[in-house]
Every structure is written in structure tokens, then in C-alpha cells.
Amino acid sequence: GRARLNDAFDKVNAHFSDLFTTLFGGGTAELTFVESEDPLEAGLEILARPPGKKPQTLTLLSGGEQALTAMALIFAVFLTNPAPICVLDEVDAPLDDANVERFCNLLDSMVERTDTRFVVITHNPITMARVDRLFGVTMAERGVSQLVSIDLTTAHAVREAV
Amino acid sequence: GRARLNDAFDKVNAHFSDLFTTLFGGGTAELTFVESEDPLEAGLEILARPPGKKPQTLTLLSGGEQALTAMALIFAVFLTNPAPICVLDEVDAPLDDANVERFCNLLDSMVERTDTRFVVITHNPITMARVDRLFGVTMAERGVSQLVSIDLTTAHAVREAV
Amino acid sequence: MKFERLRLHGFKSFCDQTDLVLEPGLTGVVGPNGCGKSNLVEAMRWVMGESSYKAMRASGMDDVIFSGSSNRPGRNSAEVTLILDNSDRSAPAALNVADTLEVTRRIEREQGSVYRVNGREVRARDVQLLFADASTGAHSPALVRQGQIGELISSKPVKRRALLEEAA
Amino acid sequence: MKFERLRLHGFKSFCDQTDLVLEPGLTGVVGPNGCGKSNLVEAMRWVMGESSYKAMRASGMDDVIFSGSSNRPGRNSAEVTLILDNSDRSAPAALNVADTLEVTRRIEREQGSVYRVNGREVRARDVQLLFADASTGAHSPALVRQGQIGELISSKPVKRRALLEEAA
Ligand SMILES: Nc1ncnc2c1ncn2[C@@H]1O[C@H](COP(=O)(O)OP(=O)(O)OP(=O)(O)O)[C@@H](O)[C@H]1O
Numbered sequence: 088g089r090a091r092l093n094d095a096f097d098k099v100n101a102h103f104s105d106l107f108t109t110l111f112g113g114g115t116a117e118l119t120f121v122e123s124e125d126p127l128e129a130g131l132e133i134l135a136r137p138p139g140k141k142p143q144t145l146t147l148l149s150g151g152e153q154a155l156t157a158m159a160l161i162f163a164v165f166l167t168n169p170a171p172i173c174v175l176d177e178v179d180a181p182l183d184d185a186n187v188e189r190f191c192n193l194l195d196s197m198v199e200r201t202d203t204r205f206v207v208i209t210h211n212p213i214t215m216a217r218v219d220r221l222f223g224v225t226m227a228e229r230g231v232s233q234l235v236s237i238d239l240t241t242a243h244a245v246r247e248a249v
Numbered sequence: 250g251r252a253r254l255n256d257a258f259d260k261v262n263a264h265f266s267d268l269f270t271t272l273f274g275g276g277t278a279e280l281t282f283v284e285s286e287d288p289l290e291a292g293l294e295i296l297a298r299p300p301g302k303k304p305q306t307l308t309l310l311s312g313g314e315q316a317l318t319a320m321a322l323i324f325a326v327f328l329t330n331p332a333p334i335c336v337l338d339e340v341d342a343p344l345d346d347a348n349v350e351r352f353c354n355l356l357d358s359m360v361e362r363t364d365t366r367f368v369v370i371t372h373n374p375i376t377m378a379r380v381d382r383l384f385g386v387t388m389a390e391r392g393v394s395q396l397v398s399i400d401l402t403t404a405h406a407v408r409e410a411v
Numbered sequence: 412m413k414f415e416r417l418r419l420h421g422f423k424s425f426c427d428q429t430d431l432v433l434e435p436g437l438t439g440v441v442g443p444n445g446c447g448k449s450n451l452v453e454a455m456r457w458v459m460g461e462s463s464y465k466a467m468r469a470s471g472m473d474d475v476i477f478s479g480s481s482n483r484p485g486r487n488s489a490e491v492t493l494i495l496d497n498s499d500r501s502a503p504a505a506l507n508v509a510d511t512l513e514v515t516r517r518i519e520r521e522q523g524s525v526y527r528v529n530g531r532e533v534r535a536r537d538v539q540l541l542f543a544d545a546s547t548g549a550h551s552p553a554l555v556r557q558g559q560i561g562e563l564i565s566s567k568p569v570k571r572r573a574l575l576e577e578a579a
Numbered sequence: 580m581k582f583e584r585l586r587l588h589g590f591k592s593f594c595d596q597t598d599l600v601l602e603p604g605l606t607g608v609v610g611p612n613g614c615g616k617s618n619l620v621e622a623m624r625w626v627m628g629e630s631s632y633k634a635m636r637a638s639g640m641d642d643v644i645f646s647g648s649s650n651r652p653g654r655n656s657a658e659v660t661l662i663l664d665n666s667d668r669s670a671p672a673a674l675n676v677a678d679t680l681e682v683t684r685r686i687e688r689e690q691g692s693v694y695r696v697n698g699r700e701v702r703a704r705d706v707q708l709l710f711a712d713a714s715t716g717a718h719s720p721a722l723v724r725q726g727q728i729g730e731l732i733s734s735k736p737v738k739r740r741a742l743l744e745e746a747a
């Protein structure tokens with residue numbers, strides 16, 4: 088009940104603020120309970136402050152900043168209670184090149200810290216170049232999907248050709 | 250009232266099915282009125298069938314297919330009643346490279362067919378390379394935005410560096 | 412009517428005066444995450460008469476005023492101007508005063524907004540009509556917000572009809 | 580418990596049997612728009628007990644059955660299997676039958692779904708509990724849908740608490 092939730096809150100909050108600072112290369116972030124004293128009823132508020140900026144409501148963050156903040160929160164939950172599988176469907180789409188590299192660095196560190204198996208769906212060549220193995224989904228026959236394994240050395244050439 | 254709406258429907262529908270087939274390199278699409286006989290009360294339904302596939306509900310289309318279908322509809326409205334300004338904020342984010350090229354081809358043809366001025370916000374190097382002029386927004390001083398004009402010959406080198 | 416230039420001063424992250432020149436053809440805007448690209452689009456909607464602070468991703472309309480950075484103090488006002496080429500004299504009669512129209516919206520913290528056209532104070536309604544007549548405005552389908560391109564597809568059929576009304 | 584392989588047959592655009600091998604580390608999936616990448620994620624949610632057709636972007640659960648293409652007729656059934664390494668014997672007692680567990684969900688048009696574990700028919704509830712015990716499942720925050728990454732930020736605080744409950 089309450090004690091478990093409070094304990095989870097402390098752990099997730101510690102991981103979250105740590106991952107946020109790593110992803111943004113600075114700044115601070117934290118979680119707080121709002122709307123009720125009782126954690127079992129309360130809501131979870133996120134306070135995020137990118138480096139060099141004043142703290143603002145979350146909705147003022149840009150598309151890319153929101154995606155990075157959300158990733159930091161998802162992985163914070165992960166480190167507290169790792170899941171066996173994680174699938175990320177084009178989460179790198181709103182990110183610029185520098186942030187895609189940071190996102191990949193974070194993925195690498197999650198692979199080291201947990202036993203979770205990660206599946207990353209992407210159109211971004213930077214992310215494609217940093218995975219351990221690559222599958223292409225094609226519709227060689229229109230309307231019918233097929234899965235092919237891509238040899239990583241050719242992967243750098245293949246990009247969207249599949 | 251009704252006559253004007255019916256007239257607009259015919260024009261938008263003709264442009265929509267034409268632009269859809271161009272963007273997808275095949276397939277068919279059309280608009281229909283639903284939920285009421287009276288166009289002033291009715292809803293607008295979209296039937297889209299990518300090439301080689303069976304007609305399905307719109308929600309089964311993929312993220313990229315939905316983005317292209319939406320673009321075909323927005324531009325169909327455009328060609329019926331051109332607006333002086335069009336701003337597209339990272340609409341190319343869900344598209345693969347081949348579809349980004351098709352999207353840029355469509356933009357070029359819109360520039361020829363209308364007097365509309367287009368502003369395209371993007372992280373995609375293919376789109377960046379196909380504009381007439383390029384501005385970079387930077388935060389050289391953290392938290393404070395500045396706009397700089399980028400010389401197009403250096404633009405191909407600059408990508409995300411701004 | 413043609414759009415010539417968008418000028419921001421103190422609007423969101425644009426603390427210093429900034430001009431975006433709008434020319435025919437395709438203008439690209441690039442830059443890292445969080446640098447202020449989408450703020451430019453919101454400035455354009457705002458000056459054309461946007462009345463909902465939610466459309467500004469804000470929790471109150473004062474949130475559009477530059478709130479400061481680690482080196483600069485916050486401001487107490489923000490101003491955005493759209494400079495229009497009206498040489499075809501297509502503006503509504505009341506505002507059809509010159510070949511160039513400067514439409515300005517200015518907000519002071521806790522005091523709301525004031526609209527001016529070529530220096531003369533006008534109502535929000537007048538500005539909204541000016542742009543509606545020119546087939547544009549704060550809610551034009553031609554201003555596509557970030558992440559919203561799929562919204563058109565997933566919205567209800569009745570809501571989509573608004574698109575047709577725009578075309579009529 | 581470890582995830583080893585996802586097998587689809589007749590699920591959405593995967594008309595022929597297809598296996599996605601799941602190995603430790605990072606597995607990338609690429610391909611053109613509309614080729615079926617997101618359908619793979621939905622197959623995983625579906626076999627883990629997803630009961631809402633909306634989460635399958637469908638207008639009815641039968642929409643997950645291959646509906647045909649210009650060259651192939653539609654099918655009348657679909658099947659997805661998750662092959663799990665249970666050598667640590669961490670599954671709930673009722674299902675803790677072997678070192679390898681094959682969890683299968685099969686749907687027949689207009690007849691609904693049947694779940695099996697290693698060939699034995701079980702209830703949807705049993706499958707949902709199996710995955711909940713292993714800190715995963717159809718609604719796991721670790722399965723991030725396309726375009727939904729910002730949703731976590733824009734959802735109401737009370738909804739976000741569910742994330743903490745997942746961590747507890
Ligand atoms: N009133 C304000 N004062 C100062 N800064 C503000 C204000 N409102 C918003 N911002 C800042 O503007 C930034 C967001 O800008 P914007 O959404 O335009 O970024 P962007 O360039 O579109 O990024 P992305 O590529 O991630 O979409 C936020 O970091 C936010 O802190």
C-alpha cells in the first residue's frame with residue numbers, strides 16, 4: 088500500500104533527476120505528489136528545468152524536450168523495477184542529431200544496468216548505426232509484411248532502402 | 250450555405266484524390282459526407298486506400314501513411330481556397346526518406362500553383378536541402394532565442410549544428 | 412494580401428527583437444530542440460487573434476511573456492507584429508488604410524492584450540475578421556502544429572467538416 | 580522470465596508466418612512507412628492480453644485478422660505466440676509447467692479469442708497475471724506507442740501515478 092508507493096516514489100525520483108541531468112547535459116528535474124496528502128490518491132507532478140532556463144510549466148517545453156523528459160521518467164521506472172522487454176516505436180522522431188546521440192548513450196547504459204531486451208523502431212540513421220542487430224520489415228509483395236535480418240555491415244548503406 | 254459547401258466539397262474531393270495518388274504513387278482516396286443528408290450538419294469521412302492494399306478504416310493506416318493522407322487533404326483545401334501563409338511544424342518527422350522526397354515534390358508543385366508563402370520547420374536534412382532560403386534558430390545565450398539567416402551553400406554542411 | 416514579415420519582442424523565448432522575413436516560395440527553419448522554432452508559429456497565431464492560452468501551450472496568457480533565463484530577468488510585456496502587403500487593397504473597409512498594414516498585439520503582465528493596426532487601437536474582432544477575409548487566421552488549417560498532422564485523421568467526422576467550410 | 584521470440588501468423592499485415600527473435604541488448608527495426616513495424620508492437624500487446632480493439636487502432640477486434648491485399652484473399656483467423664524462457668521458474672504456479680513457455684492467442688472471425696500456454700487452454704486472466712508478475716503486460720509503460728512519447732507529459736497527474744504503481 089502506502090509504504091510501498093512512497094518507497095517507489097523515492098527511488099524513481101532519484102533515478103529521474105539523475106537521468107534528466109544526463110540527458111540534457113545539465114539542468115534539474117524532480118517529481119512531487121500533488122492534489123492529495125495520501126500518495127494512494129495523489130497525482131504525480133513533474134518539474135523539469137532544462138539547463139540555463141527558468142522552471143516553467145511542462146507544456147511550455149518543446150516537442151524534443153518533452154520526449155527526452157518522458158524518456159528519463161520511463162527509464163527511471165525501469166531502473167526501479169526492470170521489465171523483461173522494452174519496445175520504443177519511433178521515440179527519436181522529434182529529436183535533433185545531438186539529442187539522438189544522447190538518447191542512444193542512455194540506451195547503451197540501460198542495456199548495461201539491466202537485463203531488459205530492447206526493440207527500437209526508427210527511421211533515424213544515427214540510431215540504426217548503434218544497435219546490436221537490425222531487422223528490416225518490407226512489403227516486397229504489396230500489402231504483405233515480411234521480416235528480414237540485415238547484416239550490420241550493410242546496414243549503414245541500407246538506411247531506408249528496405 | 251448549402252450550395253457553397255457542396256461546391257467546395259466537389260472541388261476539395263477532386264484535388265484530394267489527385268494529390269493522394271501523387272503522394273502515394275498510386276492507390277485511391279475520396280471524401281464522403283456521413284451522419285446526415287444535409288451537408289451543413291454532416292461529418293466528413295475520408296476513405297483512403299494505399300496502393301496494393303484493401304480499403305480499411307483510417308486508424309489502421311500507419312503513422313507515415315496518416316501524415317501523407319493529412320497533407321493531401323490540407324493541400325486539397327489549399328488549392329480550392331489558397332491561404333496567403335502556410336506553416337508546417339515538423340510534418341516530415343514520421344516519414345521515411347522516400348516519402349520525404351515525395352512530400353518535398355508536392356511542396357514544390359504547391360509553390361508553382363499558388364501564391365502561398367511556405368514556412369517549413371524541420372530536422373530532416375533532405376527537406377533542408379530543398380528550401381529556397383534557410384533560417385536557424387539558436388540559443389547562443391541559453392534560454393534566449395535568436396534567428397540567423399543561413400547561407401544555403403553552407404546549409405548542407407550545417408544541418409543541426411546551429 | 413501578402414505576409415511580409417513577423418516581428419517578435421519579448422514573446423516567449425524571443426527576449427530581444429527578432430524579425431522573420433517571409434518571402435515567396437519555401438522558407439526553411441532549423442535548429443536544435445528547445446531553441447524556439449515552434450514559438451515562432453505560436454507568435455503568428457497569437458498576433459492573428461488567438462484567444463486560448465491552451466493553444467499557446469501555456470497555463471495562462473501571461474506565459475507568453477519572456478519569463479527570464481539564468482542571465483536575464485523576466486519581462487513584463489510582449490509584442491508581436493505582422494507586416495502585410497496590402498497594395499491590392501483587399502483588407503476590410505475599416506482597416507483598408509494603407510498599402511502596408513502593421514498588425515500588432517501587445518500584452519502587459521496581468522493587464523491583457525491590446526491590438527493595433529498602423530498604430531491605431533482596434534478590437535480583437537477586427538483583427539480576426541481581417542485575417543478570416545484573407546483565408547487565414549489563428550485557426551487556419553494551413554498552420555500545422557507540431558505533432559498534430561495525424562490529428563486531422565483521428566478527429567471526428569463532424570470536426571473535419573470545418574475544413575470544408577474553410578475552403579468554401 | 581525472458582522474452583525469446585515473437586511469432587505472428589495472419590496478424591494484420593503479417594499474412595505468412597513471421598518470427599521476430601528477441602535477444603539481449605538492442606534490436607533495431609527499420610523499414611518504409613506502412614510496411615508493418617508498428618503492427619509488430621501491437622502483436623506483442625495483443626498476445627499479452629490486450630482487450631481493447633482501440634489499442635489495436637481497429638474498429639473491432641476482428642480487424643487484427645489479415646484482411647487481404649490486391650493479390651491475396653483475406654484470412655479468417657490470426658495467431659500470435661510469445662516464446663518465453665522460464666528456466667528460472669518464475670511463472671505463477673498454475674502456469675509454471677516447463678522451462679520454455681509458449682503463450683498463444685488465436686482469434687477466429689466473429690468467434691473471439693482463445694489463449695493457450697504450451698498447448699493447454701487458459702483464461703485471458705491467467706495470461707495477464709503471468710505477465711503482470713513479470714513486470715510487463717499489454718499496458719506496460721515500457722511499450723511506447725508511436726507518437727505517444729509526449730503523452731506521458733501532457734496527461735493528468737493522477738494518470739501519471741499509475742507509472743509509480745508499476746514501479747512499486
Ligand atoms: N515565456 C517564456 N519565456 C522564456 N522561455 C520560454 C517561454 N515560453 C517558452 N519558453 C521556452 O521555449 C522553449 C521551447 O521552444 P520551442 O517549443 O519553440 O522549441 P523548438 O525549437 O520547437 O524545439 P523542438 O525541435 O524540440 O520542437 C522551452 O524550452 C521553453 O522553456
Ligand SMILES: Nc1ncnc2c1ncn2[C@@H]1O[C@H](COP(=O)(O)OP(=O)(O)OP(=O)(O)O)[C@@H](O)[C@H]1O
Pocket residue numbers: 224230299302305309310311312313314343590591592610611612613614615616617618619642643644645646647725
Ligand atoms: N488486418 C489487416 N490486414 C492487412 N493489412 C493490415 C491490417 N491491419 C493493418 N494493416 C496494414 O498495415 C499497415 C500499417 O502498418 P504499420 O502501422 O505497422 O506501419 P509502420 O511500418 O509502422 O509505418 P510507419 O513508419 O509509417 O509508422 C497499413 O498500411 C494497413 O493497411
Ligand SMILES: [Mg+2]
Pocket residue numbers: 149150151338448449450557
Ligand atoms: Mg518545436
Ligand SMILES: [Mg+2]
Pocket residue numbers: 176311312313616617725
Ligand atoms: Mg509505425
